[in-house]
Amino acid sequence: MEIKKQIETLRAELRQYNYEYYVQDNASVSDFEFDKKLEQLKALEASHPEFADLSSPSLRVGGEITKNFKTVKHINRMYSLDNSYDENDLKDWETRNRKIVDGDIQYVCELKYDGASISLHYEQGKFVQAVTRGDGSQGDDVTANVRTIKSVPLQLQGDNIPEKFEIRGEIVLPWDGFHKMNEEREEQGLELYRNPRNTASGSLKLQDSSVVASRPLECLLYQLVGDNLPFETQYAGLEAARSWGFKVPQESELVSGVDGVLDYVQKWDERRKDLPYETDGVVIKINSLRQQEELGFTAKAPRWAMAYKFSAEQVSTILEEITYQVGRTGAITPVANLQPVEISGTTVKRASLHNADQIERLDIRVNDTVHVEKGGEIIPKIVAVDLLQRPDYSEPTTYATHCPECNTALERKAGEAQHFCPNDIGCPPQIKGRIQHFISRKAMDIDGIGSETVDQLVEAGMINNYADLYDLTADDILPLERMAQKSAENLVQGVEASKQVEFERVLFALGIRYVGETVAKKLAHHYNSMDKLMAMPASDDSESDDLFSSVDDGSAFAKAEKIQELIAIPEIGERIAESVVDFITDEKHREIIGRLKHHGLNMKLSEKQLEGQTDILASKSIVVSGVFEMSRTDLKKLIEKNGGKVSSSISSKTDYLIRGEKMGPSKLEKAEKLGVEMISEAEFLELIAN
Ligand SMILES: NC(=O)c1ccc[n+]([C@@H]2O[C@H](COP(=O)([O-])OP(=O)(O)OC[C@H]3O[C@@H](n4cnc5c(N)ncnc54)[C@H](O)[C@@H]3O)[C@@H](O)[C@H]2O)c1
Numbered sequence: 001m002e003i004k005k006q007i008e009t010l011r012a013e014l015r016q017y018n019y020e021y022y023v024q025d026n027a028s029v030s031d032f033e034f035d036k037k038l039e040q041l042k043a044l045e046a047s048h049p050e051f052a053d054l055s056s057p058s059l060r061v062g063g064e065i066t067k068n069f070k071t072v073k074h075i076n077r078m079y080s081l082d083n084s085y086d087e088n089d090l091k092d093w094e095t096r097n098r099k100i101v102d103g104d105i106q107y108v109c110e111l112k113y114d115g116a117s118i119s120l121h122y123e124q125g126k127f128v129q130a131v132t133r134g135d136g137s138q139g140d141d142v143t144a145n146v147r148t149i150k151s152v153p154l155q156l157q158g159d160n161i162p163e164k165f166e167i168r169g170e171i172v173l174p175w176d177g178f179h180k181m182n183e184e185r186e187e188q189g190l191e192l193y194r195n196p197r198n199t200a201s202g203s204l205k206l207q208d209s210s211v212v213a214s215r216p217l218e219c220l221l222y223q224l225v226g227d228n229l230p231f232e233t234q235y236a237g238l239e240a241a242r243s244w245g246f247k248v249p250q251e252s253e254l255v256s257g258v259d260g261v262l263d264y265v266q267k268w269d270e271r272r273k274d275l276p277y278e279t280d281g282v283v284i285k286i287n288s289l290r291q292q293e294e295l296g297f298t299a300k301a302p303r304w305a306m307a308y309k310f311s312a313e314q315v316s317t318i319l320e321e322i323t324y325q326v327g328r329t330g331a332i333t334p335v336a337n338l339q340p341v342e343i344s345g346t347t348v349k350r351a352s353l354h355n356a357d358q359i360e361r362l363d364i365r366v367n368d369t370v371h372v373e374k375g376g377e378i379i380p381k382i383v384a385v386d387l388l389q390r391p392d393y394s395e396p397t398t399y400a401t402h403c404p405e406c407n408t409a410l411e412r413k414a415g416e417a418q419h420f421c422p423n424d425i426g427c428p429p430q431i432k433g434r435i436q437h438f439i440s441r442k443a444m445d446i447d448g449i450g451s452e453t454v455d456q457l458v459e460a461g462m463i464n465n466y467a468d469l470y471d472l473t474a475d476d477i478l479p480l481e482r483m484a485q486k487s488a489e490n491l492v493q494g495v496e497a498s499k500q501v502e503f504e505r506v507l508f509a510l511g512i513r514y515v516g517e518t519v520a521k522k523l524a525h526h527y528n529s530m531d532k533l534m535a536m537p538a539s540d541d542s543e544s545d546d547l548f549s550s551v552d553d554g555s556a557f558a559k560a561e562k563i564q565e566l567i568a569i570p571e572i573g574e575r576i577a578e579s580v581v582d583f584i585t586d587e588k589h590r591e592i593i594g595r596l597k598h599h600g601l602n603m604k605l606s607e608k609q610l611e612g613q614t615d616i617l618a619s620k621s622i623v624v625s626g627v628f629e630m631s632r633t634d635l636k637k638l639i640e641k642n643g644g645k646v647s648s649s650i651s652s653k654t655d656y657l658i659r660g661e662k663m664g665p666s667k668l669e670k671a672e673k674l675g676v677e678m679i680s681e682a683e684f685l686e687l688i689a690n
């Protein structure tokens, strides 16, 4: 009974972890812990065959399908891989293989790329479909998303291309792209992505393929699947695929025997650090396809292949203190201060704890002995707590309640992982951070001021916000330490030159939470000017002339309306909309924006940027429903470019309903009832062509 219970508990836990890892792309335990539990389960199941269960996580491919995409049944199942951890595991595998197959065995060693598995289908040399692994028998149809990945060839070239085949591979996010995405997250005050694997896998599941297109994903291929493939070995298959235009990594090697495999593993355990993407091991495959066929598959994995995991670099140390960092936008990051310890040649003193949930999940406490891993991430992380070493006096961690910099009570919005300090104008790191962001290269790009100068200016009480920069004179700043006449003049000139910067970058520079470069651009082109962005819907339909005056108190209604107006813009979600409205209705921000305007910064799109825009649809409210020839995003863009307003729901104020295929019956009914004019996509195009 006891054992049965133990097995059941492990199965339930592993199922939950699989779900978090594959479906939610948000693992709550480390791979280390997951693998340990899986091993434990396998051992128990092996010694107690009476509790066998075909649906045990030990026998199944981990993933699941989601409801967001069309489900596709795999023509050829997609398997996971069995793992080996040392030379003996490999030798056992070799012995088993020799018993089953005749003749010499050659192995292909490949790197094990850490991303999301994918199967690409080709017919007559054309890309037709991409399906995720899902649960192995069926997956999600993510064709539209995968089509945006530049390394996926849409049309193959070369000889002997089979009429119809599948090719398996991994969608990965190279380090460069991953870091770049995180820089943007940081600018927007969002929680950073944890690792490239999660991010790649999460990207594939996005609903809007134009967002996927903006992510620097790559697709690395490693296996052809199909009937009558025109070659006899795995290695020849890789070469053929490469010649047809697939991105097949060059690192694979043909070896004979376990010794050759071990040499390869050793070599790449070192060299992988220089690769542009993350790898977590080596995959060893039997080269001969005939021998592969003889060996076949288990329920979970091919018998002709084996993974060999690189050992993650892990050490244990004592957690001495938890401190809290305040970011530019006020986001709080808890940091573990560790007893210094060496990992792979560097001394580690600090590790990220991500957020309050993470601390709670792992029950991390001060004075704990913790396992620290320096895996893919640049910042080492705590993967587990050694509970056996926990001192008796230990107490659960209580998360900080107040800002360590300005002592303001911390806030946490529903559904968000991160706490933040709401004192955006008075919290020192936020004051400095906002100004530093304002002058940064992608924002106002002000030459002549470095971040140290900003610190100096703030500490000397000469500036408190970015508008103050425009009041500075060379004489003001000259008394600052290490400030020469020339640098003072450069600074003032740099500030002056920034008045030429385009509106969309000015908007980005303001540092509105969640408004990164892309969102700023979108808002700038939607509204064309700061005045229009800031204009609050008025009850009497007449816009106030005095836009920089305060928003009066009875404005909750106007705020809600404004939020709706913003949400109707493609790709602007509720969170962004609320943040923008909070910002533009805040008295202090309105005053600062007013001053920037007064100093002559660009507060509207230039003539050149406005080109191609018309006002054919000016003040028309348009609802789009159903499936169209062009993408919905493009359709909405066209409406906006021509001055129209896209609205998400039908009301008496709706001017047109553009009706696509498969439109929902309730929308149709409502439109008919309200007498809204319905037009087709073609009619719409005609309308704006005039
Ligand atoms: N932390 C968690 O909660 C959690 C939960 C589930 C799984 N995991 C981790 O995920 C891993 C198990 O996942 P899995 O079942 O996807 O197996 P896996 O990732 O260990 O190996 C199988 C996969 O390797 C990929 N692969 C990469 N390069 C390849 C190559 N050259 N040839 C063939 N395949 C290649 C394929 O996509 C294949 O599906 C374990 O390491 C486990 O720790 C963690």
Ligand SMILES: [Zn+2]
Residues within 6 Å of the ligand: 326, 403, 404, 405, 406, 407, 408, 421, 422, 423, 427, 428
């Ligand atoms: Zn603060």
